[in-house]
Amino acid sequence: MSQQQQHLRFDFADGLRGLAMLAVVLFHYTQIFWQRRDRIGEVMHLPPLDGYHDASFVLPFNLGAVGVGLFLLISGLLIPLSLTRMGAARFAVSRLFRIYPTYWAGLALSVGALWLASWLPGGDFDVSRADVLGHASIAFQDWLGGRNIDPVMWTLKVELWFYAMLGAAFALTGRRIKWAIWLLLPLIGWLCRFAAPNNFQTIVCYFPLMFAGCWLYFYQTGQAGKWETVLHFLAMLGLFVWVSNWGSVELYASYGIGVALFVAAALWPRLVAAPLLTRVAGVSYAWYVCHSVAGYAILFALAQYGTPWWLMVAIALAATWFMALAINRFVELPTQKIGKRLADKLK
Numbered sequence: 001m002s003q004q005q006q007h008l009r010f011d012f013a014d015g016l017r018g019l020a021m022l023a024v025v026l027f028h029y030t031q032i033f034w035q036r037r038d039r040i041g042e043v044m045h046l047p048p049l050d051g052y053h054d055a056s057f058v059l060p061f062n063l064g065a066v067g068v069g070l071f072l073l074i075s076g077l078l079i080p081l082s083l084t085r086m087g088a089a090r091f092a093v094s095r096l097f098r099i100y101p102t103y104w105a106g107l108a109l110s111v112g113a114l115w116l117a118s119w120l121p122g123g124d125f126d127v128s129r130a131d132v133l134g135h136a137s138i139a140f141q142d143w144l145g146g147r148n149i150d151p152v153m154w155t156l157k158v159e160l161w162f163y164a165m166l167g168a169a170f171a172l173t174g175r176r177i178k179w180a181i182w183l184l185l186p187l188i189g190w191l192c193r194f195a196a197p198n199n200f201q202t203i204v205c206y207f208p209l210m211f212a213g214c215w216l217y218f219y220q221t222g223q224a225g226k227w228e229t230v231l232h233f234l235a236m237l238g239l240f241v242w243v244s245n246w247g248s249v250e251l252y253a254s255y256g257i258g259v260a261l262f263v264a265a266a267l268w269p270r271l272v273a274a275p276l277l278t279r280v281a282g283v284s285y286a287w288y289v290c291h292s293v294a295g296y297a298i299l300f301a302l303a304q305y306g307t308p309w310w311l312m313v314a315i316a317l318a319a320t321w322f323m324a325l326a327i328n329r330f331v332e333l334p335t336q337k338i339g340k341r342l343a344d345k346l347k
Contacts, residue, residue, distance in 0.1 A: 010081075010220070012265045013074050015272025018280035019261065020074070023067030024152075025291050025320070029313045030057045032064065033299055043151055044114065044296055047122040055309035062254035068155055069258025072206055075159060076213020079166065080177045081221075088171040090343040095163050097339025100138070102332040103156060106289025107135055109323060110150050113297040120300055139164070142199040152292045158206045165204075178218070181211050185239070192243035205244040209255070212236035216266055286332050287324035295320045 033040055034056035037048040057063075083091050111127055118125035127149055134146035135153055139160040169180035188204045195201075215232045218224035224232070237259065241252060265272045280287070295316040302312040 010077060012269035012272055013077060014281040015269070015274065015277040016070055016074055016262060016265050016281075017284050018274075018277030019272060020067040020070035020258075021280050021284040021287055022277075023063050023070070025287065025295070025317065026057075027062070027064035027067065028152075028292055029295055029299065029316055031059070033296060034309070040296055043149070043293065044117050044300060045124045045126050046117060046120060046300055049300065049303055052303070052309050061257055062251060065251055065254035066258045066261070069209065069255040070262060071155065072158070072210045073213040073258065073262045075162065076210035077217050079163065079210075080214050080217045083167060083170050084175070084177065086343065087175070087346075088167045090346045091167055092163070093343040093346065094336075094339045095160075097335050097342070099156065099160060101335040102286055102327060103138060103153075103289050104136060105327045105331040106286070107132070107150065109290045109327075110293035113294040114149065117297040117300060120304065150293060152288060154202075156289075158203050161200075161203050162207060162210055165207075177214065178223070181214060185211075188243060189239075193245070206240070208236045208240040208243060212240070212259070213262070216262075283321075283324045283328040283332075286327040287320065290323045290327060291320040294323060 034049075034052060041048040082094075086094065111132065114127055115125050117123055126147075128146060130144065130146035131149050132146075134141040134144040135150055137144055138153065138156050141148075141153065141157065165184055166177075166180055169183045170177060173179035173183060184207065188207050191198060191200045192205050212233050215224060215229050215236065219226070219229040240255075246252065298316040298319055299312050302315060307315075
């Protein structure tokens, strides 16, 4: 690796990560909680919320898909850099310590929130050991079974399998990222469009979107020219539409907004240079893993007192933000350091 690549940074990715996190948390608190009341009631084991018929932001696009699309593109941009710097083995160790302890902390808060919510009128606590074990494994939840108690956990499955499969292909191809991608593409196409229904379909269908982010990495590091980057970026987006095969123009348009924001930030980094976005980015993973179920429990509890919906949202945002700060300080940062030290021993 060249000295330039060794010290390469994508500072605009921090601003984008903060923007993505805000999009996701606002989607859950200002849209889906109010618009999908039956589904939220199932998650929380509570009767669907009554009243508040004028609550929620009505937007012509899916704000959650915008945020998730940004997160996946950012991973595609950054993971090749980490793999190239560290190698597959060190990368695996650092990622395991990066992902799992913090998620377990968020999962513990989610289970605790479900228990507290069961004390609300009509509530019931129905979380089994199988539910917790499946979620604690993250990557193997579909195979271990159990009820889905954490609605945001699916994106972490996508991330972990992306790390694992790209890392394995990277090692098999002699540390060649582009070759690793080409090795995986036929497998992704077969799993999604030709194989019998399988648990991998809803995971690997997102990989082409992440590969689009990889091509910006190739361009920024001089491994791809402008037109190669443009053509491959568009081809990966087209492949994403083909393998996902959702049949929803609105959903693809929402992911398209995320793509447009990603490209705009790469071209004009000042667009996402706001200190607020950088601050949110610093605790975005901790906030991501704790905001959903805990936030819903807070919203349900506040609704018992007729709290205005906008104040409910503000309180849920503030409460889960401070939860995230605690997880970041006492779990995420210390375990990241442990993972880095263990990974460095593999040099």
